[in-house]
Amino acid sequence: MTPSPVWHPFTQHGLGEDIPLIARGQGAVLHGADGRTWIDAISSWWVTTHGHAHPRIMAAIREQSEKLDQIIFAGWTHEPAETLARGLIEITPGPLTRVFFSDSGSTAVEVALKMALGFWHNREKGGHGEQRHKIIVMEHSYHGDTIGAMSVGARGVFNRPYAPLLFDVTAIPFPAAGGEQATFDALDAACRDHAAAFIVEPLVLGAGGMLMYSADVLAEMAAICAAHDVLFIADEVMTGWGRTGTMLACEQAGVIPDILCLSKGLTGGAVPLAVTLAGEEIFMAHWSDDRADCFFHSSSYTANPIACAAANANLAIWREEPVQARIDALAALQTEQLAAIASHPLVAGTRQCGTIAAFDIVADSQGYLSSWSVHLAGFGKAHGVLIRPLGNTVYVMPPYCTTPGQLQTIYAVVREGLEAAGR
């Protein structure tokens, strides 16, 4: 066979790593075309919530595909999108009244930033306030890989070549235990400097290394923003859909964001779709009889009917299946496994938030490019577990259907991987 022309994401093709061909996915298990199987310990990069090929989501996709595949969404609408928007309004806090569709977490973030900037621009134009452009971000954050999303994310090896094009933001320190006051002070100072919005991942900074902070800190940050009229944007692209133990991470802090980004688990992880929810004030800032004030954002597949049907099936699963009980059970199993591995000499900083468990490997190499991630991901690939550490941070974030036996296997392989490196 000729070499594959596929250019993979976040893959150094020069290293010649094994790239398995996956033919089928069922529950927490991926089946290779060559008969190998893997337990999906990272929910296929944080998207698969209920497990692969949930029958209800698959049926919804099949049914919708026979009715309406795609329709322009500017000036037209369809039943799956209308139902989904109403369903989302029902499960999110009351003040969020408007749903804007897009296709990925990155676009949900771009939309959120544009909504915030448009809000201040249109208000100023209408004589109700000042121009505000500045976006406040948290150190170590990740919000996606498009230029705007990279601009509000941590700078580093991921985006060094593009750095000259990224826009300026004000970064506040991560609220590490004991250092929370420095975060609050920096946020307060940044808010006073005419900021437009603060964007943050609630409770868990995912790609930044599964860094966790408390609900109290989240609540305090939201309060500081509110005191200065700075829009609070919650990027729940990863934390949403039960990952942190509740449907939304913000719930745990009683925080109602001004703008909320959801994607990944929105369709149960089956097909790409994203939404950005906003309150009435932000919507109304774009409402007038002047077309120039409308929200100028669209992508070809905005609110694709098949993707919306998959998301409606996901909502039905949340309503009708014991999803919360599965999450609670998985979280309890994670606590046990994490406690057992905590005493390993190479393991430090064990932490958990809901279904997400993480720890750091005690080693001299740091950062995303550390050889630990390469070693353990490769070891997992060779031993039936899909894991992908972030530098020297190992995390386990499997689908909610993962059985106790499967979770045990995941941790056993991680442990063997740690020991294999020592030999």
Ligand SMILES: *Cc1c(COP(=O)(O)O)cnc(C)c1O
């Ligand atoms: C994954 C992620 C994104 C980007 O989502 P994509 O669908 O990969 O574009 C944005 N924000 C957070 C917090 C994420 O984890």
